[in-house]
Amino acid sequence: MxxxxxxxxxxxxxxxxxxxxxxxxxxxxxxxxxxxxxxxxxxxxxxxxxxxxxNQRSEGQSKRKDCWAVKKCDKKKECPAWEFQAGHLCWFLSGTRCDCTADKNWKEKMDICRTCEVLTSML
CATH class of the missing domain: 1.10.260.40 (lambda repressor-like DNA-binding domains)
Incomplete structure (x- = not known):
């Protein structure tokens, strides 16, 4: 950032x-x-x-979209974002399966997440 x-x-x-x-x-x-x-x-x-x-409350906030829907993920059942129904917080969770971030450290994961449409659509 x-x-x-x-x-x-x-x-x-x-x-x-x-x-x-x-x-x-x-x-x-x-x-x-x-x-x-x-x-x-x-x-x-x-x-x-x-x-x-x-997570800021605001009027007219667009509905958050889950990462597995946005990315059309085929690994969702192996992913903590799916397990905890936190698809809008995938960038916040360790061990997510999207874009090969499961084995990345936080710096590498955030390098990927900063440009991901799941996070950027909410900012």
Missing amino acids: NRETFSHLRAKLGKTQKALSELLGVSLKAVQSYEQGWRSIPIHVERQLYFLVV
């Missing part, structure tokens, strides 16, 4: 830097540093920010 995306998502949440730092469990200085590009954004912070945006 780059600093522009981070700032955009904070604005989408309607949070001040201080309020977002409290939600993310990081210091105010950390949030300021992410937005200025002085520090790289850790994967766990990126995932948590996506989680907050995806």
Whole structure:
């Protein structure tokens, strides 16, 4: 995640830097540093920010689509997203079967998920 995306998502949440730092469990200085590009954004912070945006309540929010429907997945019954009926949170779960992410570490998985239509359609 780059600093522009981070700032955009904070604005989408309607949070001040201080309020977002409290939600993310990081210091105010950390949030300021992410937005200025002085520090790289850790994967766990990126995932948590996506989680907050995806689950934000808003009027007229489009219906979330499950990953197995979007991707026409033939491995869904082997996948934790299917098992826990969390198809809109596949990017948040370990061990998903989509796009060969099962054996990836979080950094590699998020590199794939950042461009996936399941996540991007909700941001």
